[in-house]
Amino acid sequence: MKRSHGEGSLQRRGEGSWRLRYYVGEVRHALTFRGTRKEAADKLRSLLTDAGKGMHVAPDKRTLAQWADEWIALKAAERQHKTVARYEDLLMKHVLPKLGERPIQQIKPIEIQKLYAEIDLAPRTRHHVATVLKACLQAAVDIGKLLQTNPAATIKKPTASESDVGQALEQEKIIALVEGFRGSTLFDFTFLMAFTGMRRGEALALRWRDFNPAAKTLRIERALEYTKKHGLLFKEPKSERSKRTIILDDTLVALLLKMREVFLRVVAGAPDGADVDLSLVRVPEDWLVFPAPMAR
Known part of the structure; x- marks a missing residue:
């Protein structure tokens, strides 16, 4: 007998901790939720509603760091080498040390807002960090099917202030x-x-x-x-x-x-200072002007 999307149960696991069990078709899912009983019941109801609409996202324990590795690998497959290296560098240095171990499905917008506020970087770099994180999380919605909505979507990104623009020297x-x-x-x-x-x-x-x-x-x-x-x-x-x-x-x-x-x-093959007619000598056109530092 095919199970209904309406089937689900709550089980208390400790103070403020609940085990949510429910079915999506024939597939049984379980999720640990922290909060009040009412909040847990609301969460279960939301999951069942999403299942009924075909919008269910299965519980997943992957952390942001794990998903970031997958996302970077996907981007690397597109052969945007320098761009991908920049994405990876920004995430590794400024995002993952703070949010990397958080399960991606548990990251809340307030955590991202706090991250932006605490990043001590030039305005343009802060803006780039926010752009990359938002793209990474959006891919978890569109490609990874790990999130129903992007927790960074509603957060205002730091602006790329004019103060970060390079100045011309006199x-x-x-x-x-x-x-x-x-x-x-x-x-x-x-x-x-x-x-x-x-x-x-x-x-x-x-x-x-x-x-x-x-x-x-x-x-x-x-x-x-x-x-x-x-x-x-x-x-x-x-x-x-x-x-x-x-x-x-x-x-x-x-x-x-x-x-x-x-x-x-x-x-x-002429040494410095030697009187040699160089008019017939040609430098290969594909030679670099600056191949390496040269000794004087």
Whole structure:
């Protein structure tokens, strides 16, 4: 005989603790609930109502940390390497230490609100943490079928305040910054980034074919990114707008020409200071401008 969704029972297990037993079709479920008898009865009634509407979510003991691992694995399958690594880093550092051991089905909105309030981070980073946590919990609703509703959905996320936006340095400060690297293997790298506004990953992904000394231009086509699981990866920018051509002044052109001469000598096997005609030597176009720090 097929059981009705209306069948259920309450059993007291201790002070403020109740065992809820009920059927969804032929499947028997049990759930421990903490609260008053009335609250337990209301919870049982809600479960049975959801079952009758086909909206029942089976009890599950998985913690937020366990679900986060599953979610990250699902996202990794989409091959969004850097994005997934960032999600994992934000959850591991700022969410899981506080809520990771909590069963995901027991997490309440007030706990998430408290988490946001206690995160001591820059506004933009706090906003990113909230965005990732909300997405993780929404996936538990849509994919994992662990939750009926997202406990973070009604919580107002921390805003990405303007105070977290980077500030442009004045010319004197830029010069002072660059001069601080003079004599270092990072001088050329720092100089180029400081006076072009390139991101670090874009500078590291530059190839010699991107440099046109006659036109005095440098083309940005890709970026080098590090991911925890997949190491270093070259990837195109997320939007076509990020692909751009930078106009260089004479100082930057001279810097790059000097750097390229060093590479030409490496290709030709000519030591520094040797009088060698480098006009016939060619640097392979796919060579990186900054393959590794070079000794002076």
